[in-house]
Amino acid sequence: MSASGLEGYHGEILRRLKSANAEIGSIIRITAKSREVLEGTLFPRSEYTDPNHIVLKLKNGYNIGIHYEKTEKIEVIGEGPKPHFTKPPSPPKSPGLPRVAIISTGGTIASRVDYRTGAVQPALTAADLASVVPELASVAEVEAHILFSELSENVTPAQWTTLAEDVAKRIGGGVDGVVVSQGTDTMHYTSAALSFALQDLPVPVMLVGAQRSSDRPSSDAASNLTGAVALAARADLAAVGVAMHQDMSDRYIVAHRGTRVRKCHTSRRDAFKSIGSNSLARYDLQTGQIEQFEDSTRRRNPRKLIVEPHFDHHAYLLKFHPGFNPEIITSAVSSGARGLVLEGTGLGHVSKYCYDAIKKALKEEVPVFMTSQTIWGRVDMNVYVTGRDLLNIGVTPLEDMISETALVKLMWVLGKTRSPERIRELMLQIVAGETTERSPIMEAV
Amino acid sequence: MSASGLEGYHGEILRRLKSANAEIGSIIRITAKSREVLEGTLFPRSEYTDPNHIVLKLKNGYNIGIHYEKTEKIEVIGEGPKPHFTKPPSPPKSPGLPRVAIISTGGTIASRVDYRTGAVQPALTAADLASVVPELASVAEVEAHILFSELSENVTPAQWTTLAEDVAKRIGGGVDGVVVSQGTDTMHYTSAALSFALQDLPVPVMLVGAQRSSDRPSSDAASNLTGAVALAARADLAAVGVAMHQDMSDRYIVAHRGTRVRKCHTSRRDAFKSIGSNSLARYDLQTGQIEQFEDSTRRRNPRKLIVEPHFDHHAYLLKFHPGFNPEIITSAVSSGARGLVLEGTGLGHVSKYCYDAIKKALKEEVPVFMTSQTIWGRVDMNVYVTGRDLLNIGVTPLEDMISETALVKLMWVLGKTRSPERIRELMLQIVAGETTERSPIMEAV
Numbered sequence: 012m013s014a015s016g017l018e019g020y021h022g023e024i025l026r027r028l029k030s031a032n033a034e035i036g037s038i039i040r041i042t043a044k045s046r047e048v049l050e051g052t053l054f055p056r057s058e059y060t061d062p063n064h065i066v067l068k069l070k071n072g073y074n075i076g077i078h079y080e081k082t083e084k085i086e087v088i089g090e091g092p093k094p095h096f097t098k099p100p101s102p103p104k105s106p107g108l109p110r111v112a113i114i115s116t117g118g119t120i121a122s123r124v125d126y127r128t129g130a131v132q133p134a135l136t137a138a139d140l141a142s143v144v145p146e147l148a149s150v151a152e153v154e155a156h157i158l159f160s161e162l163s164e165n166v167t168p169a170q171w172t173t174l175a176e177d178v179a180k181r182i183g184g185g186v187d188g189v190v191v192s193q194g195t196d197t198m199h200y201t202s203a204a205l206s207f208a209l210q211d212l213p214v215p216v217m218l219v220g221a222q223r224s225s226d227r228p229s230s231d232a233a234s235n236l237t238g239a240v241a242l243a244a245r246a247d248l249a250a251v252g253v254a255m256h257q258d259m260s261d262r263y264i265v266a267h268r269g270t271r272v273r274k275c276h277t278s279r280r281d282a283f284k285s286i287g288s289n290s291l292a293r294y295d296l297q298t299g300q301i302e303q304f305e306d307s308t309r310r311r312n313p314r315k316l317i318v319e320p321h322f323d324h325h326a327y328l329l330k331f332h333p334g335f336n337p338e339i340i341t342s343a344v345s346s347g348a349r350g351l352v353l354e355g356t357g358l359g360h361v362s363k364y365c366y367d368a369i370k371k372a373l374k375e376e377v378p379v380f381m382t383s384q385t386i387w388g389r390v391d392m393n394v395y396v397t398g399r400d401l402l403n404i405g406v407t408p409l410e411d412m413i414s415e416t417a418l419v420k421l422m423w424v425l426g427k428t429r430s431p432e433r434i435r436e437l438m439l440q441i442v443a444g445e446t447t448e449r450s451p452i453m454e455a456v
Numbered sequence: 457m458s459a460s461g462l463e464g465y466h467g468e469i470l471r472r473l474k475s476a477n478a479e480i481g482s483i484i485r486i487t488a489k490s491r492e493v494l495e496g497t498l499f500p501r502s503e504y505t506d507p508n509h510i511v512l513k514l515k516n517g518y519n520i521g522i523h524y525e526k527t528e529k530i531e532v533i534g535e536g537p538k539p540h541f542t543k544p545p546s547p548p549k550s551p552g553l554p555r556v557a558i559i560s561t562g563g564t565i566a567s568r569v570d571y572r573t574g575a576v577q578p579a580l581t582a583a584d585l586a587s588v589v590p591e592l593a594s595v596a597e598v599e600a601h602i603l604f605s606e607l608s609e610n611v612t613p614a615q616w617t618t619l620a621e622d623v624a625k626r627i628g629g630g631v632d633g634v635v636v637s638q639g640t641d642t643m644h645y646t647s648a649a650l651s652f653a654l655q656d657l658p659v660p661v662m663l664v665g666a667q668r669s670s671d672r673p674s675s676d677a678a679s680n681l682t683g684a685v686a687l688a689a690r691a692d693l694a695a696v697g698v699a700m701h702q703d704m705s706d707r708y709i710v711a712h713r714g715t716r717v718r719k720c721h722t723s724r725r726d727a728f729k730s731i732g733s734n735s736l737a738r739y740d741l742q743t744g745q746i747e748q749f750e751d752s753t754r755r756r757n758p759r760k761l762i763v764e765p766h767f768d769h770h771a772y773l774l775k776f777h778p779g780f781n782p783e784i785i786t787s788a789v790s791s792g793a794r795g796l797v798l799e800g801t802g803l804g805h806v807s808k809y810c811y812d813a814i815k816k817a818l819k820e821e822v823p824v825f826m827t828s829q830t831i832w833g834r835v836d837m838n839v840y841v842t843g844r845d846l847l848n849i850g851v852t853p854l855e856d857m858i859s860e861t862a863l864v865k866l867m868w869v870l871g872k873t874r875s876p877e878r879i880r881e882l883m884l885q886i887v888a889g890e891t892t893e894r895s896p897i898m899e900a901v
Contacts, residue, residue: 164776275832277803277834278803330773332642334613336772358722360609385719385722386720
């Protein structure tokens with residue numbers, strides 16, 4: 012693909028860009044009729060973009076489309092590095108490359124626009140995935156297959172079981188790493204599920220998705236997949252991770268620990284963030300190098316792993332708020348809850364109006380756990396009267412475990428035992444880095 | 457207070473600090489028996505600190521206590537600026553100072569340690585508040601009173617009404633600004649409530665709290681209160697804000713917009729963050745200057761404001777997750793819900809297994825709204841099939857309104873009307889900056 016000219020632009024819009032002496036790669040300033048001013052690098056228009064839009068890459072890394080009828084003035088204000096679409100230098104494909112299994116489960120990374128509804132639907136096959144990202148051939152010997160095809164909001168705990176078993180099978184088959192492609196909406200729930208279901212992993216298991224579908228010029232599908240496959244193939248890790256853009260630049264694909272990650276933005280490419288812990292490693296899209304941040308879990312040679320893939324979905328996550336009706340707790344119990352995670356406020360609180368409902372749940376042998384809706388930080392129920400009261404009633408605080416991970420862990424623990432005492436014990440036992448330890452010599456004052 | 461010596465340290469711990477030639481203000485390195493190394497400025501020990509702890513101020517601004525029995529070695533590695541506890545130069549108190557009403561409702565900022573349980577309980581009177589922070593006298597003419605005394609997790613929507621009416625009364629009395637002290641756990645819910653209940657404000661209303669109680673050396677009570685009073689007294693604003701530490705330094709108290717703020721950490725002083733919008737203003741604790749970031753709402757001279765203080769608590773916030781039982785929606789409706797906010801995933805999704813329960817709720821004239829559990833970003837239900845389906849069913853997306861604000865707004869709207877059509881209309885009408893507008897000429901591609 013040529014890096015100059017005005018590819019993809021036609022008609023009036025082409026004429027206006029030409030008369031401004033703009034080329035693909037020019038840094039241009041657009042003044043809108045509304046007086047708003049936007050500056051960025053002119054990008055080629057792909058066949059999927061609305062033909063009336065000028066595509067700009069902003070400094071913050073976003074691609075945006077600006078309807079040309081809304082523009083008042085277009086000026087070239089500089090020349091940026093021409094966008095290049097060539098592959099980075101890569102070794103020729105050889106049988107010596109690491110073997111990576113890609114398991115496709117659906118989502119944006121494997122989707123295309125449905126012209127009937129105009130919306131995005133899961134569609135591409137696993138083979139398509141590899142074919143639309145030719146870079147993969149130089150990174151690993153890829154074996155792709157479709158396990159199921161589901162938008163991630165529809166993925167169930169039963170499908171986590173299917174997935175965990177399939178990942179274990181691929182690892183048993185001798186691959187050097189596994190990549191699971193999934194929709195991003197619930198990817199952090201799935202990564203937590205795999206973290207608990209697959210213990211003593213010998214190789215990395217990377218979940219990957221895309222925030223923009225692969226037919227959009229700003230799609231992160233190719234770069235995320237390349238990074239995830241590279242990390243699965245070569246990182247000296249043996250853990251479940253989520254591999255996505257680190258920030259708004261296009262430089263790094265970062266692997267977050269499966270139990271310490273959360274989707275924190277509806278649409279940004281760097282929506283996934285490690286919460287209160289370091290990420291595991293990152294892949295540099297420019298140099299192809301991998302940097303590792305954690306040295307806890309290295310690849311191991313014995314390929315045997317422990318597979319405990321069962322989840323009992325009778326676990327509830329209830330978010331407390333002022334005006335919260337304690338009946339929600341009671342109806343959760345009567346509709347079959349076997350364990351509850353309360354997402355409390357601050358250091359781990361709910362109002363005194365909930366005490367009776369919690370006592371009733373505990374009396375019916377439904378264990379109750381506490382996390383915080385603040386997301387960051389650690390619950391500490393020894394500081395305030397409310398926390399002490401809740402501890403006395405029998406609520407179990409979950410340290411700095413994030414709520415979503417706590418819920419998934421509870422489903423996993425319920426899949427192993429029904430004894431309230433054993434459930435509590437297992438919830439507090441660190442299985443996959445889901446809580447971080449307090450520094451033993453420090454104490455907040 | 458002298459700035460050197462080894463105040464507050466006694467016995468063995470004093471002996472060890474002396475033999476290391478450490479003084480208050482020295483930068484010291486402590487090597488623990490566990491080999492962990494900590495560096496920071498030596499702070500005086502207050503009578504409330506455990507006598508066996510050495511108090512260090514770390515570079516990141518945190519104060520920590522280290523049990524001396526766990527230390528192996530103590531070395532002085534430099535001299536920092538001596539901690540100073542003198543007041544900044546301040547004008548003498550004069551009747552020309554702005555008048556600020558402080559309304560106390562409880563929480564850490566007005567709390568002390570209960571030696572019976574060892575936990576923190578609300579206790580100080582409003583007059584105490586002013587007396588423990590003598591700086592206030594130079595900032596404003598303060599009139600303090602206690603409205604109620606409640607830990608914030610116990611504050612109810614009915615108490616928001618009491619509070620809104622009291623704030624309106626103080627404004628009617630001619631003050632130049634109002635400060636409301638409250639526990640931080642649900643302070644962002646209260647700030648949203650006041651934002652909707654008090655419209656066309658003539659002066660600023662600042663909520664303030666503390667993350668550490670005032671008897672701890674690292675307490676943020678005094679600095680937060682000083683900042684909040686200064687902002688209420690002098691900022692050229694007419695809006696509800698939350699005034700707390702901007703970051704880990706002790707420099708700025710920032711005022712976040714009441715509808716765009718969230719507690720994002722269990723314990724840090726800078727736990728409150730503006731979500732997807734600028735903060736309103738900030739107060740520089742060093743220079744006493746105020747910087748304003750928004751020019752939308754300036755102080756107004758007509759002191760009449762619109763008071764709509766009623767909230768109907770029959771609103772539910774339900775957080776979706778994989779394995780979510782749709783019966784929760786149904787039992788919310790049968791236990792009297794008059795409106796639901798679903799905290800969906802990603803761009804605003806819940807699983808297809810919830811469709812029937814949502815349809816049933818809507819059929820019973822219970823409007824259903826959608827926000828995202830990602831916290832940041834905007835829901836957009838036109839992108840994926842799931843979003844389209846939910847729109848077709850009749851779910852109403854709430855743009856980039858944060859979930860907690862959406863819930864409070866729904867309670868407020870339900871306090872005004874029971875018509876589902878009118879509820880929807882009011883939920884989408886911007887009342888207090890609760891959603892931000894999309895840039896009209898930009899479109900994500």
